[in-house]
Amino acid sequence: MKLLVFGKTGQVARELQRLAPDATYLGRDQADLMHPAACAAAIAASDADAVINAAAWTAVDKAEAEEAAATVVNGDAPAAMARAAAARGIRFLHVSTDYVFDGAGDQPFAPDHPTAPLGAYGRSKLAGEQGVRAAGGKHLILRTSWVVSAHGANFVKTMLRLGTERESLNVVADQIGGPTPAAAIAEALLTTARAMADGTPGGTHHFSGAPDTSWADFARRIMAEAGLSCRITDIPTSEYPTPARRPLNSRLDCRAFTAAFGLPRPDWREGLKAIVKELRS
Incomplete structure (x- = not known):
């Protein structure tokens, strides 16, 4: 499988490099997502037979002030x-998020739940999900949550520091979800890319x-x-205000993904x- 990956320094991209070192990885200096046409041109010029988009705007609070750029x-x-x-x-594989849901209730969100x-x-x-589907090609949209690794900025590294x-420390206790190791996401993306080559349908999965x-x-x-x-004291979300509202329920129903892949x-x-x-090593 000849693989082209958008992203080089992010959490998932770093883990992909460990598992698929022979793939081609494009950092921001080679393919800046602020210039979509250039990203499309990179795919058109490539001999890859699968593309993974592991790059994204992940600054949730900053997006509130810069929504146009984030979009x-x-x-x-x-x-x-x-x-x-x-x-x-x-094949085109794209990583998305539980933030497409409103976080209501206490049941896991299925892939077909209204966004x-x-x-x-x-x-x-x-908007990215909708654009990927509208393109009409072979695609996988993989929604995940609470991504953590030894790289970049994430909750584990913040808590350790x-x-x-x-x-x-006071930590929010009324937001519930599934922490997801970036290494596992990378493995899932490679597994699905191979399975899709053998005819397994893609679509939207959790x-x-x-x-x-x-x-x-x-x-x-x-x-x-x-x-x-360090002692952890539970607090409600209301006591930790942020520019962007966080979903209280980030549970994802992943049964369809397990059944398919x-x-x-x-x-x-x-x-x-x-x-x-x-991190210790």
């Missing part, structure tokens, strides 16, 4: 990429870590795994062990 990166660029891939008849994003980031990602600096938990309980597990004595939800507790071990 170019998360909406217009994936749509242009998908059209270019469809024109060549090759209703709460803010600019979710709207920009939904603060846990060494403070005796206690893939997140298990078991579902709160940010506060996730933080406690991080402290325990790292041997830190044979991959169960990854155990984030095992993923956390690997992340802490890597």
Whole structure:
């Protein structure tokens, strides 16, 4: 499989490089998602038979103030990429998010649940999904949540840093979801790319870590795994205001993905062990 990946320094892209070192990876200096036509041209000029878009605007709060730019990166660029891939008849895999939902209720969201994003980031990602589908090619949209790794900025690294600096932390306890190791997402993308080559249909799927938990309980597990004595105190979302509203319910129903591609939800507790071990080394 000749693979072209948009993204080089992000969490999922870094893990893809470990698993598929022979793929071609395009960083922002080679394919800036602020310029969708250039991204499409890169696909048109490539001899790849599958494309993964692992690049995105991930600054959720910043998107509230810069929605137009976020929509170019998360909406217009994936749509242009998908059209270019469809024109060549090759597979296009795109990473999306639970933020396309409103976070209501306490049941896991199925892939066909109506979307209703709460803010600019979710709207920009939904625009990307719609553009990928409208392109009409062979595609996979993989929605995930709470991505963590030893790379970049994420909750695990933030908690480890603060846990060494403070005796206690207040952490939101009424947002529930599945932390997802970037390494597992990378494996899922490669598995689906291969399966689609053999005729397995793509479409829209969910893939997140298990078991579902709160940010506060996730933080406690991080402290325990790292041997830190920092105490975690539960607080409601209302006591931690942010520019962008966060969904209270980020649970994702991943059963269809497991049935189609044979991959169960990854155990984030095992993923956390690997992340802490890597950071220590």
